[in-house]
Amino acid sequence: MSRSNKIKRRAWLKSIGSFSLVAGLPTALHAESLVKPYQVKESFSETDILVVGGGTAGCIAAIQAGRTGAKTTLIESGSQLGGCTTTGGVSFPGIFHAWGKQIIGGIGWELVIDAVELNGDQLPDFTKKPKSHWKHQVAVNPALYVMLAEEKCLEAGVDIRYYETPTSVKFENGKWLVESTGKGVKTIISAKQLIDCTGNALIASMAGYKVLRENETQPGSLVYSMGGYDFDQLDLSKIPKRFHRALHQNMLTSQIRKTGENTFVPYGYVYVNGADSTTSETHTMANQKGRQNLLRLIRELRELPGCENIRITSMKTETAVRETFRIDGMYKITKDDYVSGRLHEDALSYSFYPVDLHRDGKSIYQEFLKPNIVASIPMRALIPKNSKNFLVAGRCLSSDRLANSALRVQASCMGMGQAAAVTASLSIQEGVTPAKITPDLVKKRLKQYGAIVPS
Amino acid sequence: MLSSVSKYVLIFCLFTLGSCYLLKPKVQYFVKNSDQWTVQSNNEHYISFGDSLFLRETSNGTPKSFYQRFSTGVCFDNQCRPLDIILHWAISGRYLGFEMPKGEFLSKTDHDPFSRKEYLQLNEILSDDDLPFKDIKYHELMNQPESSTESADAISGATSERIKDIVVKNAAYTTYKLWKLVYGESQKFIEQYTEKHLNTSNLMTLLNSQDRNDVAWGLVHMKDTLSFSTPLKNRLLSLIQSEDYYLSYNAVHAIPKTNLNDSDFLETLFSTYLNTSDASTKNIIFRKLIAAPRLSENLLIKSRQSIPTMAPQEISSLLKLYEKHHVKDSVSLGTVRSLVKHPNPYVVNLAKSFLSKQ
Helix, strand or coil, rough: CCHHHHHHHHHHHHHHHHHHHHCCCHHHHHHCCCCCCCCCCCEEEEEEEEECCCCCHHHHHHHHHHHCCCCCCEEECCCCCCCCHCCCCCCCCCCEEEEECCCHHHHHHHHHHHHHHCCCCCCCCCCCCCCCHHHHHCCHHHHHHHHHHHHHHHHHEEEEECEEEEEEEEEEECCEEEEEEEECCEEEEEEEEEECCCCCCHHHCCCCCCCCEECCCCCEEEEEEEEEECHHHHCCHHHCCCHHHHHHHEEHHHHHHHCCCCCCCCCCEEEEEECCCCCHHHHHHHHHHHHHHHHHHHHHHHHCCCCCCCEEECCCCCCCCCEEEECCCCCCCCCCHHHHCCCCCCCEEEECEEEEECCCCEEEEECCCCCCCEEEEEEHHHHHHCCEEEEEECCCCEEEEHHHHCHHHHHHHHHHHHHHHHHHHHHHHHCCHHHCCCCHHHHHHHHHHHCCCCH | HHHHHHHHHHHHHHHHHHHHHCCCCEEECCCCCCCCCCCCCCCCCEEECCCCCEEEEECCCCCEEEEEEEEEEEEEEEEEEEEEEEEEECCCCCEEEEEECCCCCCECCCCCCCCCCHHHHHHHCCCCCCHHHHCHHHHHHHHCCCCCCCCCCCCCCCCCCCCHHCCCCCHHHHHHHHHHCCCCHHHHHHHHHHHCCHHHHHHHHHHHHCCHHHHHHHHCCCCCCCCCHHHHHHHHHHHHHCCHHHHHHHHHHHHHHHHHHHHHHHHHHHHHHHHHCCCHHHHHHHHHHCCCCCCCHHHHHCCCCCHCCCCCCHHHHHHHHHHHCCCHHHHHHHHHHHHCCCCCCHHHHHHHHHHHHH
């Protein structure tokens, strides 16, 4: 082929290319078409165990339910799992150890240790009695926790439904029919067993079971962190004492890495009085109040000497809530039960924390457990009175207010989540309602799944 | 005559005072169960850092302990009182005790000297590295007005509630000052020095210490580059299998990458994995097995034999281990195939998923 022929051929190919581009352009520019008005997608699905709420207790319950082989569905109103541990920013779950021994293990601990390891952090020495109880809480990277919890749910075959919330709950012909509504979807889910992990007993209440609430509840907390100042260089004698706590942000042992580099902390929080996450309306109000309080604090802090350049470095998207509704259960755990470490025959999980009532946003009533005392959670406290095929896990368990102020913490909720899921699974297997299950059977199964069972 | 008596009286008094001085025990307190040899001066060498911090070494060069003399002051209420003291640390930076030069003693705000009980209390306070002193500033030792800034400089004289249980009564400033000296720059330097010069011999000294804090320190600071001698390997294994779950967890963490080639070691590790009840140790052993370059045939045999008694979540971990190590031999695949008939659908799904990737 001569050189001139080559050039001609190249020019010809080029012209073809240009033609194709020009020919394709109008199509690309006018690729859109009118779309029919969106019709809410309606569907029906059947599951064995339906867990509502993918928070601290709920994601553990769902993973455990899936691992028992039960077909499991998890409804979560937000966009990620973990609840207070992640979205709420209380990313230091506890307490898993008491008096030198581990008292809560299982899936909750599995997630915590996975998150700790993947973040290159190190565990505190739990054999040493801490000066402050919270020093045995373990800091986790919330982003990692979210992903690990989701990965474990998916591995266990859990059908996760984000952005949804139940709008009706009915018990018909021995099964629960739950209408779940989310962005552009409405699903009727038929479930053999229902576990309410909303933390607010919302599903128990919708199902018609009695729930209780204090006239005045504990405040919530909006978690944030700040930068732009050096605490060690501040002259605290020139700063009113009420700001000291805000300026002295917290740090946990497991957040101090060998390299000296910190992970996601320090952190602080502002109180949000009356915070309630039960409904969209109350939760919206709690979030707004939290943000307003934080904005006010930041403005005040910037007036203080040495704090002129203070800035927010992170803020959680939701106010974390301490107390709303509790179920009226087959057994109500009392404060005396808790502080005396009463061991119930049907105890499925331990709980260890001081009685810890944040009263008015300014003071905390605390009562520490005496040496070697560890509280336990009976199965009956997870079952609403006169209920069928229904359990709760998390802070809405049946308990009086002071006991609840200790039971509400994350490790205890994780233990409950695992216990409730095993109970629900065995109920299906045995064909009876949870109240009729022999607790020893549940305990034996829980041990198989790595949980620590009171004895 | 009188002058002669006076002379004798004077000599007697001087003799008595001298005897009192000479016979008065030197103030020195050391932590319980400390390796006393670390602070005894027998046939040893010294390495100095600056003019006050010293490392004691045995004649063969094994580091024993550090000590430092502080001649400083404790200041409050616009007055300073001298403080002359020697502090001792283990090579891990752990506080070992204190001593004072002959004739020196500690006193309280009312100038009363410390009693023996108070010295013992001080020694106990100084041995606790987890006191809130680290977050407390000097002026916070005494009560301050709650919210006003105007009188914040005025000191009420009463020890702050926050620290009253962790200071020697009427000696808050001295307690605080000494604690800050124990856990200050010198301790940081000691830890950094030991870490930098850590060799198998030093490490073994730490791992064999009677104090578990030294053992834990050694485990946390163990380097991958150290020569993994048989005594070290055996000590590590004994710690991994110990009842102390914190040491066990850290001992697994400390296993050097190079030793993951040792198939006997891995098999012992796998047996520990199967037998330990501590979830944290189990978790870390699993990670080490995942990180190992290969799994021995013996380990695979043991793993297959264990499957029937494994919990679902353990089977899940084992299949991840097989997947990571590309376990494809017919016997192992046959064992996984048998899991398709497992009564738990979750396990069935795990097995099917594993087999689908083969």
